[in-house]
Amino acid sequence: MVLKSFVEVQPDSHFPIQNLPYGVFRPAPGSEPRPGVAIGEYVLDLSVVASAGLFDGPVLKNSDCFNQVNLNKFVGLGRPAWKEARVTLQKLLSATEPTLRDNPSLRQKALVPVVQVQMLLPVVIGDxxxxxxxxxxxxxxxxxxxxxxxxxxxxxxxxxxxxxxxxxxxxxxxxxxxxxxxxxxxxxxxxxxxxxxxxxxxxxxxxxxxxxxxxxxxxxxxxxxxxxxxxxxxxxxxxxxxxxxxxxxxxxxxxxxxxxxxxxxxxxxxxxxxxxxxxxxxxxxxxxxxxxxxxxxxxxxxxxxxxxxxxxxxxxxxxxxxxxxxxxxxxxxxxxxxxxxxxxxxxxxxxxxxxxxxxxxxxxxxxxxxxxxxxxxxxxxxxxxxxxxxxxxxxxxxxxxxxxxx
Missing domain, CATH: 3.90.850.10 (Fumarylacetoacetase-like, C-terminal domain)
Structure with a gap:
């Protein structure tokens, strides 16, 4: 069975639920940068997902890695954190999961149209x-x-x-x-x-x-x-x-x-x-x-x-x-x-x-x-x-x- 998102994703989109790439964005001019993932024509704000307590696995439950202005802390946590985040996000965005899909206020806060955001360097590159x-x-x-x-x-x-x-x-x-x-x-x-x-x-x-x-x-x-x-x-x-x-x-x-x-x-x-x-x-x-x-x-x-x-x-x-x-x-x-x-x-x-x-x-x-x-x-x-x-x-x-x- 093909995994499908409740967020509409065009067939030629680079960002279906099978991808979920990470970036850092400003949702509005002058706002604080925050991590997100791309899904269709939207950015899922990971600081909103984290604040709602939806990262509830053993590695990420008490982590503030998604309340940072870059992804360095998250990428430094290693593969257990990456796997846990991917499983959580694919579940949250799937067409059969009501947690985000059926919560209009949370959905509106968490999903930002990509045309409205400014993309930034995703990590601080030391070398x-x-x-x-x-x-x-x-x-x-x-x-x-x-x-x-x-x-x-x-x-x-x-x-x-x-x-x-x-x-x-x-x-x-x-x-x-x-x-x-x-x-x-x-x-x-x-x-x-x-x-x-x-x-x-x-x-x-x-x-x-x-x-x-x-x-x-x-x-x-x-x-x-x-x-x-x-x-x-x-x-x-x-x-x-x-x-x-x-x-x-x-x-x-x-x-x-x-x-x-x-x-x-x-x-x-x-x-x-x-x-x-x-x-x-x-x-x-x-x-x-x-x-x-x-x-x-x-x-x-x-x-x-x-x-x-x-x-x-x-x-x-x-x-x-x-x-x-x-x-x-x-x-x-x-x-x-x-x-x-x-x-x-x-x-x-x-x-x-x-x-x-x-x-x-x-x-x-x-x-x-x-x-x-x-x-x-x-x-x-x-x-x-x-x-x-x-x-x-x-x-x-x-x-x-x-x-x-x-």
Whole structure:
């Protein structure tokens, strides 16, 4: 029997009762932020549900985690709290449960039309790490910059490569992005170019939101890493390719990446994604024991600008385990990006660097062409999994490019 909500949910909605993603919102201008879950065209206010005493399980009954201005406390409680909340919310919202359905005053307080709210960053992000986990993207970047002899460095097949990003410039979907300024690669022996980036790009990614962290010096076992991942968001890790190309040797990305990263407002839990698990790519050579998973899986999430998260080579659990193997301590709310997700075909590439082959093959878009992003361009990502008669989706992740200040 298919689970159905008393709240009307359209067949093409990303937010049926099978999903129930978490976010943080303001119900009105100037009001206090509070946690909520998306259901159809509404946000269920979890502070109202908690105040009504409807979280009555052993973990959440006496918790104030839904009376916070962010989700950090809740995600830090771990899987028992997440499971309990999901069971409670699916029961409350089901078509056969009268508690909320038949209480008009409580229902009116608890269910807020999404068009009325302002979505905010769902967690306080203390640290942000961006991986390089898509083999097709890694290969294409190598072909563009190094040629066909050795497109992927040998270490890539042994370790999940990553760099430490800038958490302060992570913004919520809908936030404008100002074109960054910096130095670009000099032609020949001339001085480096300085000014607004001429090769501004998007990167279609997913990002994992860390739940319970780990103590300093105590790595997370790869087979227990899923218990440390609350869920996933869409992410656009904007890139200034010209700035990045000039600076990244020898220490990696810096100003070419730190000017802005956009995430979608709703965190889709791993529990909601579990029906869409798929086998991760076979690792060749086999990974070292600390990265060898008993069950190695991705989630088959269809992404637009076109791609699929099933093309991730290093899984999110391997990424987390590798991140902690040296004893690095993760904390609730930390963000782990997958890196650009690209598939094997040109239409499944996840950035303009690949789609235009570094500007050599301009992309035709509705009568105009693009090598890289121009001022005024808006980039919108979306992604969902297709179930039997329902979707489990992420909504959208969008941002518009504004001119660099003179």
């Amino acid at each position: 942000y790490t961006d991986f390089f986990a898509s083999m097709h993207h890694a290969k294409n970047c190598g072909l563009i910059f190094r040629g066909p002899e050795n497109p992927i460095n040998p270490n890539w097949f042994h370790i999940p490569i990553a760099y430490h990003g800038r958490a302060s410039s992570i913004v919520i979907s809908g936030t404008d992005i100002i074109r960054p300024r910096g130095q670009g690669h000099p032609p020949g022996n001339s001085p480096p170019y300085f000014g607004p980036s001429r090769k501004l790009d998007f990167e279609m990614e997913m990002a994992a939101v860390v739940g319970p962290g780990n103590e300093l010096g105590k790595p997370v076992d790869v087979n227990e890493a899923a218990d440390h991942i609350f869920g996933l968001v869409l992410m656009n890790d904007w890139s200034a390719r010209d700035i990045q190309a000039w600076e990244y040797v020898p220490l990696g990305p810096f100003l070419g990446k730190s000017f802005g990263t956009t995430i979608s407002p709703w965190i889709v839990t791993l529990d909601a994604l579990e029906p869409f698990a798929s086998d991760a790519p076979k690792k060749n050579p086999p990974p070292l024991p600390y990265l060898a998973e008993k069950i190695s899986k991705n989630y088959d999430i269809s992404l637009q600008v076109l791609g699929s998260s099933k093309y991730i080579y290093w899984t999110i659990t391997q990424q987390l385990a590798h991140h902690t193997i040296n004893g690095c301590n993760l904390r609730p709310g930390d963000l782990l990006g997958t890196g650009t997700i690209s598939g094997p075909e040109p239409e499944s590439y996840g950035c303009l660097l690949e789609l235009t082959w570094n500007g050599q093959k301009p992309l035709s878009l509705g009568g105009s062409t693009r090598k890289f992003l121009e001022d005024g361009d808006e980039v919108i990502f979306t992604g969902c999994c297709k179930g039997d008669g329902y979707l489990v989706g992420f909504g959208t992740c969008s941002g518009k490019i504004l001119p660099s200040p003179s």
